[in-house]
Amino acid sequence: MILGCLFSSLFLRCQTSTITSNNSIESKDIKQDKSNLKMNNTEFEVVKSEEEWKKQLGDFSYNVMREKGTERPYSSEYETLWDSGIYVCKGCGSELFHSETKFDAGCGWPSFYQSIKKDAILEILDKSHGMIRTEVVCKKCGGHLGHVFNDGYDQPTGLRYCINGASLGFVKKPK
C-alpha cells in the first residue's frame, strides 16, 4: 500500500503501524519478496497459472492480487458502498468480510475491523518498502488483499483491514 499511503494523510500511520495477530506468520517461515506468492502458490487450495489468473482477473486486479499492487485511494466503488452483504475474494469467491464490519476509515480504501471468520485470510509479515507491515492475503488462493493496521481506534477490534477493492467482489444480502 505504499503508493496509496504516500498520497494520503495516513503516511505517518502507515510508516509506524506494526501489528501482531493470531494468524501472523513470522518472516522465518515465509519469504517476503515479491515473488513469494508466484513461486509458492502451490501451498494454497486454489492454484492457477499466471496466465489463467491474468485472464480471469484482468490486468488491473491481476496487478493488485498477484503482483501486490495498490489501487489509487478513493478509486474503488466499494470504498463508499454501505449495502448489506458479503465481500468475497475476486480470485476464488471465498467469503472474506461482512458489510457489518466495514467502516469509514477515511483512508480511501474499503476498511473492515475483522474478517468474516478467522481462517478466511492469512496475515503475513511484510518488510517491503522499508516498512514493517502485516499483509493480508486470501487463505484459499493467496491473492493479495491489502494490509492490516492497529489504528482502528474506535472499532471493536482496534484493527483496520485496509483492502483493495480490486481484490473484492460483493454479494448483496438483506440484513
Ligand SMILES: [Zn+2]
Ligand atoms: Zn481467494
